[in-house]
Amino acid sequence: MKKYILAVAGGGSTYTPGIIRSLMDRLEDLPLSEIRFYDIDGARQSKVVVAAKAVIAEYTDSILVTDTTDPQTAFENADFVFAQMRVGKYALRELDEKIPLSHNVVGQETCGPGGLAYGLRTIAPMIELIDYVEQYAKETAWIVNYSNPASIVAEGVRKLRPKARVLNICDMPVATMRNIAAILGVEREELVVDYFGLNHFGWFTRLEVDGIDRLAEVREHVYKHGLLTEDVSKIDYRHADSSWIKTFKNIKLIMDHFPEYLPNPYLQYYLFPDHIVETSNKDYTRANEVMDGREKTLFETVEKFEETGILEDSFAVGVHGTFIVDVTVSIAQNLGKRYVVMTENNGTIPNLPADAMIEVPAFITADGPKPEFVGDIPYFYKAMIEQQLASEKILVEAIIEGSYEKALQAFTLNKTLPSAKVAKAVLDDLIAANKDFWPTLNKEYTEGLLV
Numbered sequence: 060m061k062k063y064i065l066a067v068a069g070g071g072s073t074y075t076p077g078i079i080r081s082l083m084d085r086l087e088d089l090p091l092s093e094i095r096f097y098d099i100d101g102a103r104q105s106k107v108v109v110a111a112k113a114v115i116a117e118y119t120d121s122i123l124v125t126d127t128t129d130p131q132t133a134f135e136n137a138d139f140v141f142a143q144m145r146v147g148k149y150a151l152r153e154l155d156e157k158i159p160l161s162h163n164v165v166g167q168e169t170c171g172p173g174g175l176a177y178g179l180r181t182i183a184p185m186i187e188l189i190d191y192v193e194q195y196a197k198e199t200a201w202i203v204n205y206s207n208p209a210s211i212v213a214e215g216v217r218k219l220r221p222k223a224r225v226l227n228i229c230d231m232p233v234a235t236m237r238n239i240a241a242i243l244g245v246e247r248e249e250l251v252v253d254y255f256g257l258n259h260f261g262w263f264t265r266l267e268v269d270g271i272d273r274l275a276e277v278r279e280h281v282y283k284h285g286l287l288t289e290d291v292s293k294i295d296y297r298h299a300d301s302s303w304i305k306t307f308k309n310i311k312l313i314m315d316h317f318p319e320y321l322p323n324p325y326l327q328y329y330l331f332p333d334h335i336v337e338t339s340n341k342d343y344t345r346a347n348e349v350m351d352g353r354e355k356t357l358f359e360t361v362e363k364f365e366e367t368g369i370l371e372d373s374f375a376v377g378v379h380g381t382f383i384v385d386v387t388v389s390i391a392q393n394l395g396k397r398y399v400v401m402t403e404n405n406g407t408i409p410n411l412p413a414d415a416m417i418e419v420p421a422f423i424t425a426d427g428p429k430p431e432f433v434g435d436i437p438y439f440y441k442a443m444i445e446q447q448l449a450s451e452k453i454l455v456e457a458i459i460e461g462s463y464e465k466a467l468q469a470f471t472l473n474k475t476l477p478s479a480k481v482a483k484a485v486l487d488d489l490i491a492a493n494k495d496f497w498p499t500l501n502k503e504y505t506e507g508l509l510v
């Protein structure tokens with residue numbers, strides 16, 4: 060069977076060792092001749108590659124591993140590129156979360172103004188990556204992208220590189236399916252879902268097991284327990300964090316108001332921004348938890364391994380690692396397997412704009428995602444999605460045009476912001492914080508009009 064060359068862009072990611080273990084578990088489905096790690100922070104990446112190499116060594120010595128900051132070395136003749144960049148790293152994520160909270164607005168990694176700020180940082184590096192891959196990799200190469208904010212990245216790629224072979228994915232739907240399966244007492248793979256929305260902004264409309272829709276059963280469970288089993292050990296070990304427990308519990312809050320469909324957990328930030336702000340710690344946000352948790356543990360594990368030769372973290376594979384390998388195998392072998400991914404609408408949901416980058420079940424083939432027809436969606440969801448879509452589309456226009464006014468429009472349209480006045484105050488603080496990362500946003504008219 061053909062062996063593939065894989066490049067990992069953002070090799071210094073905390074998720075790298077888990078993804079590598081998932082790849083090693085699936086070498087029969089996706090044989091690899093080479094894995095090349097690429098990052099702009101070579102020092103960070105080289106430490107993470109120590110752990111990645113230790114995991115690979117448990118399985119094989121036949122894979123050539125390269126650790127590089129050079130795009131040509133990374134992408135020359137590659138078949139697949141996994142992208143998992145965090146532009147600005149956790150330091151900027153912390154500001155994405157704390158600056159909005161200082162204005163009593165939702166502070167979150169990918170939602171609200173934090174997500175918009177993250178998008179303003181990420182589009183240019185994503186386009187740069189696509190251009191590197193198109194310059195050096197095989198013509199048939201696919202970029203399978205986890206880099207967030209995935210919804211804005213997907214719109215930026217659609218607008219700026221419409222022919223690029225990029226599959227934008229998110230592990231939240233599969234993470235939610237994992238919790239649903241645990242609640243129903245079935246395996247995640249037995250679940251067949253219908254789902255529609257944008258990334259981090261969608262709803263499950265059908266939860267089928269053996270041909271029977273079990274949404275009503277899950278709805279009853281959520282009323283009592285949120286989207287959690289009593290025994291949280293059944294969910295991803297990453298979700299044992301208290302903030303993730305809170306996130307999944309809050310699905311009850313959403314369904315107490317809107318029980319029709321099962322929401323993506325991220326909708327809590329848009330539907331209950333007041334509750335989220337009231338229950339946030341403005342001085343210690345999720346970015347701090349991750350820096351003190353996942354990131355710290357990873358680099359301590361590497362340090363211990365270099366001292367003792369013992370790898371103290373198994374880097375067990377969660378849905379994050381499993382999912383990206385599942386979709387890549389489906390591309391490589393042209394399996395047409397059905398997964399929830401991002402893809403251009405083009406009539407899949409007729410009463411949404413054709414050029415919306417929606418998140419729906421699609422059949423994953425060697426030519427990319429083929430979405431399954433959804434049909435018209437009810438007005439409430441259409442209206443919410445169109446508002447969020449407009450915010451994200453106008454943000455991409457702001458990036459391309461360097462337009463302050465369009466950035467302010469995008470912020471003002473976002474459901475987490477209460478007024479244009481607050482939107483402008485948050486935007487101006489984020490501009491100062493992102494001076495090294497954002498495009499210059501010009502005020503097309505005199506300063507006087509933007510008081």
Ligand SMILES: NC(=O)c1ccc[n+]([C@@H]2O[C@H](COP(=O)([O-])OP(=O)(O)OC[C@H]3O[C@@H](n4cnc5c(N)ncnc54)[C@H](O)[C@@H]3O)[C@@H](O)[C@H]2O)c1
Pocket residue numbers: 068069070071072073074075097098099100103104143144145146147148149184204205206207208209228229230231379
């Ligand atoms: N789509 C999803 O559902 C999903 C799930 C989990 C994580 N993520 C995303 O995956 C990414 C990685 O997450 P993490 O917590 O491991 O981040 P991390 O900060 O640990 O690692 C990110 C790496 O990206 C590198 N990087 C930054 N800019 C780069 C560029 N221009 N080119 C190459 N490398 C660059 C950094 O140097 C760093 O090593 C983030 O964007 C995160 O939001 C997405």
Ligand SMILES: O=P(O)(O)OC[C@H]1O[C@H](O[C@H]2[C@H](O)[C@@H](O)[C@@H](O)O[C@@H]2CO)[C@H](O)[C@@H](O)[C@@H]1O
Pocket residue numbers: 168169207229230231234295297298345349377378379380
């Ligand atoms: O706050 P973080 O950095 O822990 O997570 C932010 C990401 O959360 C989601 O990914 C989850 C995933 O759903 C879960 O199964 C497991 O793999 O952990 C991930 C990180 O906790 C979300 O889909 C991502 O877009 C976020 O970046």
Ligand SMILES: [Mn+2]
Pocket residue numbers: 209228229230231259
């Ligand atoms: Mn996601």
